Amino acid sequence: MVYNYKDLKITWLGHDSFKVEYKGKYVYFDPYKIKPQKEKADYILISHNHFDHLSPEDINKVLSKGTVLIAPTECKDELEKFKENKKYYVKPGDELSFDLIKVKAVNAYNVNKFRAPGVVFHPKEDNKVGYVVTFGETSIYHAGDTDHIPEMKNLKPTIALLPVSGTYVMTKEEAIEAAKDIKPKIVIPMHYGTIVGSEADAEYLKGKLPKEIELVILKPE
Numbered sequence: 001m002v003y004n005y006k007d008l009k010i011t012w013l014g015h016d017s018f019k020v021e022y023k024g025k026y027v028y029f030d031p032y033k034i035k036p037q038k039e040k041a042d043y044i045l046i047s048h049n050h051f052d053h054l055s056p057e058d059i060n061k062v063l064s065k066g067t068v069l070i071a072p073t074e075c076k077d078e079l080e081k082f083k084e085n086k087k088y089y090v091k092p093g094d095e096l097s098f099d100l101i102k103v104k105a106v107n108a109y110n111v112n113k114f115r116a117p118g119v120v121f122h123p124k125e126d127n128k129v130g131y132v133v134t135f136g137e138t139s140i141y142h143a144g145d146t147d148h149i150p151e152m153k154n155l156k157p158t159i160a161l162l163p164v165s166g167t168y169v170m171t172k173e174e175a176i177e178a179a180k181d182i183k184p185k186i187v188i189p190m191h192y193g194t195i196v197g198s199e200a201d202a203e204y205l206k207g208k209l210p211k212e213i214e215l216v217i218l219k220p221e
Contacts, residue, residue: 001219005159005186006138013037014220015052015194018142018161022135025100029131029142029161031058033194035221040064043101046071046079047108047144048128052195054078070096070103072129091127092151100136105129107151108144113168121168122146132157141182145169145191148178160184164205165197172204179209186214193220 003010009021016030025042030053041062046054046069054075065084073089080087088096090105097103108130110120122128122145130144132155141157147170160182163169169191170178179187187209189202202217209215 001221003188003216003218006136008135008138008140010140010159010188010218012188012190012218012220016047016142016144016161016163016191017058018190020133020135020140023100026062027101027133028062030144031055031062034058034061037062041067043068043070043098043103045103045131045133045142046075047130047142048072048122048126049074049078050145053145056081068098070131072105072127074126074128090129092129102134104132104134106132106141106155107149108146109149110145110168111147111149113147113166141184143170143178143190148174148181152178153181155182157182157184159186159188161188161190163191164189164201165192166201167196172201176205176208179205179213184213186216188216188218 011019013034015032018029020027026039027043028041029045032052032055069087092107094105108128109124110122113121115121131142133140139157141160162175164172164175192201
């Protein structure tokens, strides 16, 4: 299922993986367990180093010699294996400009999801990221693996791709509160149906977002 918004085509590939087409260019976010894609990536954006976001096997499915790889520094050891590709390593606050898009890395971390007492799954000090990518007049926020965090109030993207499944990321209830802070025009739920969570987590948002925010639930392709 492809969601068309102005001159963008947005495809959810499952989990946190998305393909965005813009003026003949293809941006992939966090490819993981994706089906073969006929469109090779112009840009691949990786949010952090966990296996379900940094998957060399899935990167190879959409990689070409001209693909640009963008990821936080913690991904460097894995991504340096792609010797022919241009790579940019970012931390929250970094901005990159390319021919048709602008990329800003933003904070992504846990505040209340713990793998051990006092130890969160995604610590702030790791500098894992989400991204705000600007395509002309439209911006897309890919939250990465994160809880509802204060930095979200400053984003104001057109479209927000928000995790909803809990355990490692925001719960569906927390995603609603995050959307109120972010104030996008559109929310597309993600991070369910593969490792944790189900479509019911996405459906929970129906009728609970502020009326000015449209909820779009995609089927994975």
